[in-house]
Amino acid sequence: MPFFTAPDGTRLAYHVRGEGEPLVVLPGGPMRASVHLGDLGGLAAHRRLILLDLRGTGDSALPADPATYRCDRQVDDVEALRVHLGLERVDVLAHSAGGSLAMLYAGRYPHRVGRLALITVIPWALGRSATVADRLTAARLRADEPWFATAYPAFEAWLTGEGEGESEGDAGSDSDADDWTGFGGFFYGRWDDTARAHLAAADEQTNPEGGERFHDPAGYDPPALRAALAEVTAPVLVLAGEVDGGPRPELARLVADAFPNAEFAVQPGAGHYPWRDDPGWFVRRVEGFLG
Known part of the structure; x- marks a missing residue:
């Protein structure tokens, strides 16, 4: 089991599945262990998945300060993982609530993002939620x-x-x-x-305390994030599920609109976990984007 240390000393774990170019994967939940992602419908046949267990979930340690469960407080955990992996830039796939973490990471470290795939992401970090x-x-x-x-x-x-x-x-x-x-x-x-x-x-x-703290509004500054994401030049894929209510495709499109170099896709018949609904469609679309 590979581990690395976050800036505050918390011991974090990640799971590796597949071979090939690395793809850092941020789970949703919020604060659900990465095990629920499986191999993302077979995406591990094309990329080496680096599935991060966020602090306090899965095999990662509980932090000394529960306030660090807040989404913006975990951005530097992702950066510490990049440094640990020895990568100049990382391709990132984020699911659902993990998309807020990925957007904050892209806004803070735009030069460290290669490609970014955002899967069924509610734009919490942009000040919008599913009603x-x-x-x-x-x-x-x-x-x-x-x-x-x-x-x-x-x-x-x-x-x-x-x-x-x-x-x-x-x-x-x-x-x-x-x-x-x-x-x-x-x-x-x-x-x-x-x-x-x-x-x-x-x-x-799922870590329930972490889940309650993750989307603390104090951790988000939507105008500042919009300004930062407008400067992100990395290619971005935003994928929504046709029958997902959180987010509906119309809401997910707002995420794509925040980036200057984004493409938007809707997976037919898919809900909140599209790699489970039609693995073949999902893998073809995501791998086609990642290249």
Whole structure:
């Protein structure tokens, strides 16, 4: 198990899958261990995935100061990983909440980013989040699913505060997996046994305190970040899922609009975890971008 040390002394772990040119991967959750990403639908056959366990998740140590779970406080962890790997520049893929960390990293270290792939990223760092209306609009796209009639009322109650838990950026971020089972299909393009198992593992893979602190608004300065990202010359891919409610494609496009050299793609039929819904489509599109 490879480790490196963050600037504040926290021991951080990463997992290596595949061979070839390295691709640093930042997981979402927020604050879910990288194990849930698997090999990103087979992307490890094309790139050497460097899957970072954010501080306090997976095999990484708990930090001495819980305030360092805040997204902007973890930017230098990513830079320390780059230095540890001995790379002049890094290609980065970030999923969901990890996209906020990736955007902050690109804004602070633009000359260290080779290519940047942002997968189903809500633009929290840019001052926008997915609304209840966003999520319910996307959910209604699933009306033909056999589980929709019972799942939709439970989902609506959960989002409006009448059910268990609260709405956060990523599925499984702040509640037990059992709270999600009745409407988990809305986060996946294919709601099958594999998806159910993936959802059921979320609770044990997630650091709840870290998840609550990650998106602290004090860690974001949207105008300053927009100005910084406008100077990022690295190629950027922003990929959204057609039936994802957090973010809907319209919201994800705002991420692409923040970069001067970005391309935008919508994966047909995909939810929040597009590499699980259609691995072949996902890998072809992402590898085609990464080259």
